[in-house]
Amino acid sequence: MALCKRKPRGALKHIVSQFELLKQNRSTLPSLISAPKPTAAASSSSSSSSWLSKLICDPRANWVSRTPLSSPRRFESTVAEKLPRFANGVPDSLTLDFPGGKVAFTPKMSFISESPKERAHCYRVLDEDGQPLARSSFIQVSEQVAVRIYNEMVTLQTMDNIFYEAQRQGRISFYVTSMGEEAINIASAAALTFDDLVFPQYREPGVLLWRGFTLQEFANQCFGNKADYGKGRQMPVHYGSSKLNYFTVSSTIATQIPHAVGAAYSLKMDKKDACVITYFGDGGSSEGDFHAAINFAAVREAPVIFICRNNGWAISTPTSDQFRSDGIVVKGPAYGVRSIRVDGNDALAMYSSVRAAREMAIGEQRPILIEALTYRAGHHSTSDDSTKYRPANEIEWWRTARDPVSRLRKWIVSNGWWSEEAESELRSNVRKQLLHAIQVAERVEKPPISDLFTDVYDVPPLNLREQEMSLRETIKRYPQDYPEDIPA
Amino acid sequence: MATTSTQRFGRRLASSVSRRRLSSSAGEIAVQRSQNPSLNLCSAINQALHIALDTDPRSYVFGEDVSFGGVFRCTVGLADRFGKSRVFNTPLCEQGIVGFGIGLAAMGNRAIAEIQFADYIYPAFDQIVNEAAKFRYRSGNQFNCGGLTIRAPYGAVGHGGHYHSQSPEAFFCHVPGIKVVIPRSPSQAKGLLISCIRDPNPIVFFEPKWLYRLAVEEVPEHDYMLPLSEAEVIREGTDITLVGWGAQLSIMEEACLDAENDGISCELIDLKTLIPWDKETVEASVRKTGRLLISHEAPVTGGFGAEISASIVERCFLRLEAPVARICGLDTPFPLVFEPFYLPTKNKILDAIKSTVNY
Numbered sequence: 001m002a003l004c005k006r007k008p009r010g011a012l013k014h015i016v017s018q019f020e021l022l023k024q025n026r027s028t029l030p031s032l033i034s035a036p037k038p039t040a041a042a043s044s045s046s047s048s049s050s051w052l053s054k055l056i057c058d059p060r061a062n063w064v065s066r067t068p069l070s071s072p073r074r075f076e077s078t079v080a081e082k083l084p085r086f087a088n089g090v091p092d093s094l095t096l097d098f099p100g101g102k103v104a105f106t107p108k109m110s111f112i113s114e115s116p117k118e119r120a121h122c123y124r125v126l127d128e129d130g131q132p133l134a135r136s137s138f139i140q141v142s143e144q145v146a147v148r149i150y151n152e153m154v155t156l157q158t159m160d161n162i163f164y165e166a167q168r169q170g171r172i173s174f175y176v177t178s179m180g181e182e183a184i185n186i187a188s189a190a191a192l193t194f195d196d197l198v199f200p201q202y203r204e205p206g207v208l209l210w211r212g213f214t215l216q217e218f219a220n221q222c223f224g225n226k227a228d229y230g231k232g233r234q235m236p237v238h239y240g241s242s243k244l245n246y247f248t249v250s251s252t253i254a255t256q257i258p259h260a261v262g263a264a265y266s267l268k269m270d271k272k273d274a275c276v277i278t279y280f281g282d283g284g285s286s287e288g289d290f291h292a293a294i295n296f297a298a299v300r301e302a303p304v305i306f307i308c309r310n311n312g313w314a315i316s317t318p319t320s321d322q323f324r325s326d327g328i329v330v331k332g333p334a335y336g337v338r339s340i341r342v343d344g345n346d347a348l349a350m351y352s353s354v355r356a357a358r359e360m361a362i363g364e365q366r367p368i369l370i371e372a373l374t375y376r377a378g379h380h381s382t383s384d385d386s387t388k389y390r391p392a393n394e395i396e397w398w399r400t401a402r403d404p405v406s407r408l409r410k411w412i413v414s415n416g417w418w419s420e421e422a423e424s425e426l427r428s429n430v431r432k433q434l435l436h437a438i439q440v441a442e443r444v445e446k447p448p449i450s451d452l453f454t455d456v457y458d459v460p461p462l463n464l465r466e467q468e469m470s471l472r473e474t475i476k477r478y479p480q481d482y483p484e485d486i487p488a
Numbered sequence: 489m490a491t492t493s494t495q496r497f498g499r500r501l502a503s504s505v506s507r508r509r510l511s512s513s514a515g516e517i518a519v520q521r522s523q524n525p526s527l528n529l530c531s532a533i534n535q536a537l538h539i540a541l542d543t544d545p546r547s548y549v550f551g552e553d554v555s556f557g558g559v560f561r562c563t564v565g566l567a568d569r570f571g572k573s574r575v576f577n578t579p580l581c582e583q584g585i586v587g588f589g590i591g592l593a594a595m596g597n598r599a600i601a602e603i604q605f606a607d608y609i610y611p612a613f614d615q616i617v618n619e620a621a622k623f624r625y626r627s628g629n630q631f632n633c634g635g636l637t638i639r640a641p642y643g644a645v646g647h648g649g650h651y652h653s654q655s656p657e658a659f660f661c662h663v664p665g666i667k668v669v670i671p672r673s674p675s676q677a678k679g680l681l682i683s684c685i686r687d688p689n690p691i692v693f694f695e696p697k698w699l700y701r702l703a704v705e706e707v708p709e710h711d712y713m714l715p716l717s718e719a720e721v722i723r724e725g726t727d728i729t730l731v732g733w734g735a736q737l738s739i740m741e742e743a744c745l746d747a748e749n750d751g752i753s754c755e756l757i758d759l760k761t762l763i764p765w766d767k768e769t770v771e772a773s774v775r776k777t778g779r780l781l782i783s784h785e786a787p788v789t790g791g792f793g794a795e796i797s798a799s800i801v802e803r804c805f806l807r808l809e810a811p812v813a814r815i816c817g818l819d820t821p822f823p824l825v826f827e828p829f830y831l832p833t834k835n836k837i838l839d840a841i842k843s844t845v846n847y
Contacts, residue, residue, distance in 0.1 A: 199591075231628040240627045247594070248627035252618050258584055259619070262591020262599070269546075269573060269597075288611070292584030299579060300588075455629045456664050458688040461717060461764035 052360055056338060119326045122373055123353060124343035128402070130410025138352040143417045149190050149347055150412055153182040153405045154423075155430050156206045159215065160378070162434045163222060167236075167382045171442060172222045176237045178203045180377030183347040183404035184279075184309055186210055188372075191354035192277060197267070198246045199260035199278040201253070202237055203309060207279075211244040215433050219441035231455070232447040254280050254287035257306070261293045261367075264302035268365055275303040275361040277354075283314025285328045291335075297367035298336040305357045306337075306369045309344060311376035316389040332369035344372030345404035348411070375402065446486045449475070524706035529699045532674035532707045533562045533639075536681040537600065539711045541570045544598050547635075547685070549575045551585055551602030559604060560641060560700050586612035586638060590620050590690075593635035598685055606642035606694055607654040620690040621665030634688035639681070641697035642670075643735050643785055644831060649824040655786035655817070657733075660692050661763045661795065667691040668762040669716060670733040673699070675707045679714030680760065687716060696735035703738075719766035721773065725755035727845055728779040731770055731796055733759045736783050736832065743837035752845050762792055770796065771803050778809040779844050783832050788816035810847035813840040 095102040125138040132138075141149070160177035167175040178185055185206025192198075198207050205218065217229075221239050224232035230240060230248065240248025247256065247263075260278035267274050284290060285308055297304050308328040312319055325331060332339030338360065342353045350372060357368040375398040379386045386395065400406075412418040453460050453468045460468075475482055527535065541547050549566055555577045557564035567575040578585050585601050592599035603609045609616075616638070624632035644653045660668045669684050669691055671677035677695065684691040722737070723744055732740050737758055744754035755773050759765055774780050780800055782793035797812040815832040823830055 229628045229630055230626065233628065234626050238626070240630055242627075242630035247631060248623075250619065250622070250626060252614070255587065255615060255619050258587025258615070259591035259594060262588040262593070263595050264591075265588070266546075266592050266595035266597055288583055289587055289615075292579075292581045292587060295579050295581070296584045296588050300576075455625045457667075457764070458624070458632070458634060462767070463764055 052356060052363075055356060114324075116326060116330075120329045120341045122341045122343050123349050124346045125348040125352065126346050126407060126411055128407060130407050130412075130414060132348075132411075138348050139355050141348060141351060143412075143415070145190065146408075146412050146415075147417055149186050149351070150405075150408050150418065151426060152186045152206065152209050153347070153408060154426055155215075156182050156185060156209055157405055158427060158430045159205075159209075159218065159434055162431065162438070163218075163236075164378075164382065166222075166438055171438065172236050174236045174382055175222065176202055176381045177378035178206060180375045180398060180402075180404065181309055181311060181344065182206060183350050183408065184307070184344045184372045184374060187347040187350035188277065188307060188354045191351050192358060193274065194245065195272065195274040196245065196358070197260070197263050197274070197276045198244075199256040199263070199276060200246065200249055201256065201280045201284060201309075202249045202251065203281065204279045205237065205239060207277075208239055208241060208244060208246050211241075211246065213239070213241055213244060213246075215430075215437040216440060217241075219434075219437040220444065223438075223441040223444070224446065225441055225444040226447045227441075227444055228447070231451040233451070254284040254289040254293075256280070257284070257287075257289050257293035258296065260304050260306075261297045261300070261302050264297065264304035264367075265300050268301070268303055273362060275305060275358055277305045277307060279307045279309060281314060282308065282310040282312065282319050282322055282328065283317065284308070285310075285331070286314075286322055294332070294335045294337055294367065294369065301365050302367055303361040303365050304367045305354065305361055306332075306367065307354075308369070308371045309374060310371055311344075311374045313376045313380070313386070313390070315380040315384060316386070318390075327371055327373070329369065329371040337367050337369050339369035339371065341371045341373065344374035345402060345407060347404060347408045374404075377403075446483075448487045524708050526704050527674050527707040528701050528704045529671075529674045529677055529695065530560050530562045530701065532678040533681060533695060534564055534566075535707065535709070536678040536685075537563060537566055538569070539682060540598065540600065540685045541566060541574065543711065546596065547574070547598035547600065548592060549600045549602070550578050550589070552580055552604050553577060554602050558602065560697065562639075562695075562700075563602070582608055582610075582612040583615055586615040586620070586636075589636050589638070590615060590623065590633045593633035593690070594623065594631055596635065598635040599633075599637070600685060601636065601638045603638060603640040605652055605654075605697075606640040606656050607651040609638075609640055609656060609692075612638075613659070616660070616666065616690075616692065617663050621663045623665075623690070625665060632688065633690050635685075636690040637681075637684045637687075637693055638691070639693045639695060641700070642694040643696045643698055644822070644827060645697050646827070647824065648822070648827075650821045653822040653827070655694075655734075655784065657692075657694055657762055657784075658786055658790055658792045661792050663763075665690070667716060667764065668694070669760060670694045670696070670762065671760070672696070672722075672734055672737045672758050673703055674705050676714065676758075676760070678707055679712050680716070682711065683713040683716055686713065694734065698735045714760075717761045717764045717766055719760060719769040720758045721755060721769065722758050723754065723756035725753035725777065727753045727777055728781060728841055729755045729757060729770065729773040729777045730781045730783065730837075730841075731757045731759055731793075732783045733762065734785075736785055739832070739834050740783055740837055742834045743841060746834065746838050747841045750842065752841060754841065759796075765796070767799055767803070770800060774800055774804045775807055778807055779847075780804075780808070781813040781815065781837070781840055781844060783815040783837055785817050785831060787819045788814055789819050791816050810844045813844050815840050 090104045094104055096105050125132055125136045127133055156178060160179055163175045164177055166172050181203060185204050189207040189210035194211060220227040221230060222236035238249040240246060257278050257280060260276045264276040294306060310327055314322060329339045329341040340353055343349050353370055357370055361368050377399045453464045456464060537549055549563055553559055554563040554575060555567045582603055589599040589601040620633050620636055642655050657668055660666060667689055669680055671680045681693060684693050730740050740756055744756055747754050755777055757770060757773060782796050784791055784793055793814040793816055801812060815837045818830050
């Protein structure tokens with residue numbers, strides 16, 4: 001594995017060692033009870049800092065006691081009981097010892113309700129005006145880091161606009177924007193180190209941006225030119241960078257999630273001070289690979305952070321057609337995985353939660369699930385027109401009133417860290433760089449024909465060598481059948 | 489080089505379907521025995537796994553029930569010797585097993601995944617085809633999962649029915665980016681499996697479960713590798729070429745022995761690696777004999793025999809004296825009580841040898 005050799009910039013290095021809570025008072029979070037240690041095999045390392053252990057609460061604190069309408073009268077109560085998680089302290093005469101551990105029994109029949117009394121709370125730090133909420137707890141972010149996070153969010157937003165237009169102009173074949181999800185992208189990346197491995201879906205180019213992938217490198221991949229690290233083999237936005245520990249995007253949904261767990265197990269076995277982060281959407285959480293992976297991660301105690309970007313839409317499918325649970329966060333405890341729901345449009349909340357998750361994942365060698373609530377402000381891709389299935393004014397509202405970029409800007413402006421001049425200078429610079437990158441990428445020649453045949457295996461086998469020879473002869477005979485810009 | 493039948497396939501003990509004829513001399517066997525211990529197929533595979541884990545500290549064996557030794561005992565002793573962090577049970581989830589294995593392999597580890605029966609490999613098909621096979625290519629060689637080897641028992645076992653007897657190799661032979669390897673005997677299995685584990689490409693390794701206990705032969709104790717994508721002529725002949733793999737080869741060899749009594753000289757080739765397959769060896773043999781017969785347990789339609797037939801006809805059309813024959817399983821799900829009727833038996837093969845030669 002290629003460990004990234006880039007040193008974080010000076011400010012970041014400072015941040016990586018910094019680790020303070022801003023506010024000390026109890027927050028609006030649910031009552032914080034330390035979860036008792038399971039009687040089953042405990043995780044190897046358990047010394048999480050005490051401030052982290054205060055962030056963990058009982059998984060069923062909010063579970064409902066709802067009486068179903070059809071309850072037979074002869075039962076005293078069909079109220080869902082809050083059973084102790086593991087029967088510690090219950091006399092043996094009241095427990096059963098089936099495989100899987102002791103469990104207290106009860107003569108009262110009661111079903112655990114299908115839905116909680118209230119939905120899992122969502123962690124947020126800044127309000128819509130970019131002001132910290134009263135009693136919010138978050139990890140302090142310095143001016144340098146905050147401004148950098150903001151800069152990269154603007155860059156991502158601008159890149160998305162310009163590449164989207166380039167596709168509309170026919171200059172690239174396809175594009176996928178991350179509009180509305182800039183905070184998830186950049187703030188989560190900022191909370192990691194470059195040694196942490198990234199297994200993306202396809203709406204997380206901001207993580208690459210944060211790590212230093214240049215605008216030119218993005219453009220090269222979208223144009224599939226000779227400088228594309230992927231050698232022109234995949235559609236645009238299928239980025240990958242071994243030097244930045246960002247595994248190549250594939251269009252298939254959720255397939256990366258089990259890979260992330262295997263890679264995390266490797267880090268665990270090699271005793272690396274690093275974790276894995278993997279991203280997927282609300283739609284991806286329905287795929288079997290998600291369930292397979294999170295279950296494996298729990299059993300193998302793998303240091304992996306699962307980030308679900310619940311943006312409300314899987315192409316045209318709203319979450320009401322996707323699942324009946326309270327989103328994705330409740331699925332974590334079902335697999336024995338510690339989870340949190342976060343306002344995905346709040347850069348500071350994203351940053352803090354990923355920092356905490358990282359420390360837990362590595363320090364306790366366990367998986368963590370983060371559900372980042374957000375809204376897909378753009379279309380699914382350039383092949384989609386989302387006004388066909390959702391109101392245009394809804395899209396517009398999220399794009400403006402709930403824009404994560406503006407929200408962070410308000411905070412850094414209110415701190416005196418940003419100005420209108422800086423804003424317009426940033427946007428015009430980024431725009432210039434992007435246009436330039438596109439022009440350059442468009443002119444770079446395409447990869448050679450030999451790249452069609454290499455890397456299928458480590459060494460091309462005989463059948464491929466034969467096919468290449470045969471194809472070359474065909475190209476010579478019928479050059480008109482083939483694009484001119486692909487050199488032989 | 490005159491290898492004995494024993495050396496080619498191991499000594500098959502009595503089975504309800506057929507008896508093998510041993511064509512070796514007792515003296516030769518005695519000499520062999522004192523040199524190398526006799527092992528059955530699952531012990532040979534067990535040895536290969538021990539060697540693989542011993543020689544690379546970043547190698548892992550995982551799958552359902554592998555910790556206690558595996559349902560076929562192929563992983564016996566591994567967890568005790570190498571620890572439960574390197575040899576472990578996974579949850580019951582093939583897509584998870586392979587997906588997890590890809591991630592492990594992507595980090596440069598040797599990930600040796602077991603699928604309990606080839607019949608259950610399909611949930612992992614997406615991970616194998618869309619992910620493992622394309623991992624290197626789609627990344628422009630920035631990443632690869634070459635350290636992944638997926639082992640699965642395959643093939644008829646006498647009483648397996650639909651879901652303990654399948655030969656799914658053809659599905660995987662259609663996937664550029666992976667290799668498919670099938671051993672015919674204990675000594676072959678050990679050397680081929682070690683090669684697969686060390687090969688820098690993801691590989692599916694099908695083990696003929698029929699032979700796990702039935703095939704016994706001397707297996708060298710040391711660490712050795714057999715080459716991939718090299719077919720082996722295991723019996724020389726001049727009248728017809730037969731191509732097969734795995735357990736079917738011993739059936740084919742019996743047909744060859746019977747054919748010899750009728751004056752037909754058969755050349756028998758073990759393909760070993762199905763993709764990328766060794767066309768040159770098969771072509772050279774067909775150029776010599778002018779006739780080809782392929783046999784496999786998997787259903788005939790769309791089976792891998794079709795690929796071999798089409799390729800050889802392309803290359804050797806004018807040399808061929810007769811159409812290429814395929815003696816394979818029927819186009820049905822693998823039946824239970826009808827298994828003896830479904831399978832490509834020695835006599836079906838013998839009939840085809842004769843009709844091909846007399847075409």
